[in-house]
C-alpha cells in the first residue's frame with residue numbers, strides 16, 4: 001500500500017520583537033484542536049511543492065510563489081496501531097509571500113514567536129523537530145507513535161542533507 005504523502009509549510013517573518021512563524025488552530029479533520037503548520041495532502045499529479053502552494057492559500061489566503069519555497073526536511077510518521085495513518089511529510093518554509101493570513105474553514109492562523117512556540121498544543125513530535133527546522137537545520141526524521149496515536153514512542157533522526 002502507498003504511504004500517504006502530505007506537506008507542511010512554515011511561513012516566517014521578522015516582527016519588531018523577533019522572528020515569527022505562522023501556525024494555526026486546526027478546526028476540522030485529522031488533528032482537529034491542535035495547533036499545526038499549514039499543509040495537507042499531496043493530491044495525485046501534484047508535486048509536494050505544488051501541494052504546499054495550494055494548501056497554504058486554501059488554509060490561510062496567503063499566496064506563495066513555488067520558487068520561494070525552501071525544502072526544510074522530510075518527516076515520516078508511523079502509527080503502529082493505525083497504519084492507515086502512516087504518512088511521509090515534505091516540509092517547506094518561505095519568508096516571501098503575499099497577502100495577510102485569514103481564517104479558513106480548516107484553520108485559524110496565528111503568528112508565534114520562535115522563542116514562544118505553542119509546543120504543548122501541537123502534535124507531540126513537533127517539540128522534537130520544529131525548533132530545529134526554524135533554526136535552519138534540514139531534518140530527516142522517522143517518528144513512531146505509541147498505541148494512543150498521540151504520544152511519540154520513538155524518534156530517529158538521520159544526518160541526510162537536502
Ligand SMILES: Nc1ncnc2c1[nH]c(=O)n2[C@H]1C[C@H](O)[C@@H](COP(=O)(O)OP(=O)(O)OP(=O)(O)O)O1
Pocket residue numbers: 006007008029030031036037038039040041042077087089106123124125126
Ligand atoms: N504528527 C504530526 N506532526 C505535525 N504535523 C502533522 C502530523 N501529522 C500530520 O498529519 N501533520 C500535518 C501534515 C499535514 O499538513 C496535516 C494533515 O493534513 P490534512 O489536514 O488531513 O489534509 P488536508 O488535505 O488539509 O485535508 P483534506 O481536505 O484532505 O481532508 O497535518
